[in-house]
Amino acid sequence: MRKAIIAGATGLIGGELLKLLLESSDYQEVISISRREIPVQHKKLVQLIINFDELEKYANSLRGDVIFCCLGSTRKKTPDLSVYRIIDYSYPLQLGKIAKANAVKQYHLVSAIGANANSSNFYTKMKGETEADLAHLNLPCLHIYQPSLLTGDRKETRTLEKFSALIMKVIDPLLFGNLKKYRSIPAATVARAMYKQSLKPETGLYIHPSDHIKNLA
Numbered sequence: 155m156r157k158a159i160i161a162g163a164t165g166l167i168g169g170e171l172l173k174l175l176l177e178s179s180d181y182q183e184v185i186s187i188s189r190r191e192i193p194v195q196h197k198k199l200v201q202l203i204i205n206f207d208e209l210e211k212y213a214n215s216l217r218g219d220v221i222f223c224c225l226g227s228t229r230k231k232t233p234d235l236s237v238y239r240i241i242d243y244s245y246p247l248q249l250g251k252i253a254k255a256n257a258v259k260q261y262h263l264v265s266a267i268g269a270n271a272n273s274s275n276f277y278t279k280m281k282g283e284t285e286a287d288l289a290h291l292n293l294p295c296l297h298i299y300q301p302s303l304l305t306g307d308r309k310e311t312r313t314l315e316k317f318s319a320l321i322m323k324v325i326d327p328l329l330f331g332n333l334k335k336y337r338s339i340p341a342a343t344v345a346r347a348m349y350k351q352s353l354k355p356e357t358g359l360y361i362h363p364s365d366h367i368k369n370l371a
Contacts, residue, residue, distance in 0.1 A: 155182040158352070159216050159258075161249060162224030164188055166306050167264055170345035171222055172199075180353055185218065206241075209248045213255065220260040220352045221253045235276060243284045250288045260295040260356075262348050263288060267302045267364050285361075295357050299344055302364040306341035334365045346371035 158175050162168035163186040175184045176196045186192060187202045204212050223246045232238040246263060253261045263285070268275075271282035285298050347362065347370035362370060 156180055156220060156352075157183045157185070157218035158220045158222060159185045159187065159218045160222040160224065161187050161245070162222075162226065162264075163194075164190070164192055165224050165226065166304055166341040167301075167344050167348075168222070168224035170306070170342045171224065171348055174345055174349045178349070183218070185215070187212070187216070206245050209245065209252065213252045216249075216252050216258075217256045218258060220262065221249060221258050222262045222348060222352075223249050224264045226264065239280055243280050243287075246284050247287050250291050250293060254291050254293055258293075260297065260352055261288070261293050262297045262352060263299065264344065264348075265298050265300050267300050269300055289359055296359050297348070297351050298359075298361045299348060299367055300361065300363050301339050301341075301344050301367060303338040304341045304344070305338050337365065339364050339367060343368055343371045 158181050160168060160172060160175065163172040172184065172186065172192075172194065175181050176194075176198055182198060183200065184196075184198050185200045185202055186194075187204050189203065189206065191201055191203060202212065202215055225241060225245050227238055227241045229238070232241060250261055252258075265285055266278070266281045268278045269281035269285055270278050271286045273279040273282060288296060288298075344367055347367045350370060351360070351362075
């Protein structure tokens with residue numbers, strides 16, 4: 155029986171993952187850490203409402219077998235790039251350090267397709283730096299997921315992403331070979347892959363491009 159900690163359960167992937175964890179007979183307790191309460195009640199769910207800027211204060215409560223980090227923002231929601239970086243880089247890295255200190259067996263990170271610490275693009279560079287710095291922590295088991303454009307029912311309206319999803323329905327079948335990883339992917343598929351990988355007693359670093367994620371799910 156496992157105990158999971160999930161950061162970002164209010165998001166698209168995190169919400170799908172939370173459902174799987176609560177329905178699973180393999181997990182006896184699920185701790186959700188978020189800034190606000192989520193409208194979910196379950197006997198296995200413990201909601202920890204926190205200030206992410208003070209993550210270290212909650213370290214003693216973040217003990218378990220697996221940490222799932224599904225944190226992330228958008229330029230529309232977070233136009234200040236310094237704040238954007240705190241959410242997408244600093245928080246996941248701080249969680250990784252807590253996982254290391256608490257001897258958490260697995261850490262699962264939602265990153266993005268094209269993540270590259272040497273990129274000239276702010277977003278892909280930031281994601282790449284997050285991956286690299288987490289890898290340097292030498293966690294017992296680190297899974298990094300690099301999904302392409304996510305599809306699914308979001309709580310908030312994102313006009314551009316809705317339009318992109320419609321375009322990708324046409325383009326997806328045309329992407330073969332090395333381009334296959336750029337096909338859009340349902341958030342539920344990413345969540346299933348994360349859940350299934352968490353049940354495996356593995357150690358080491360694993361990086362999962364978008365097309366491989368579909369195979370894992």
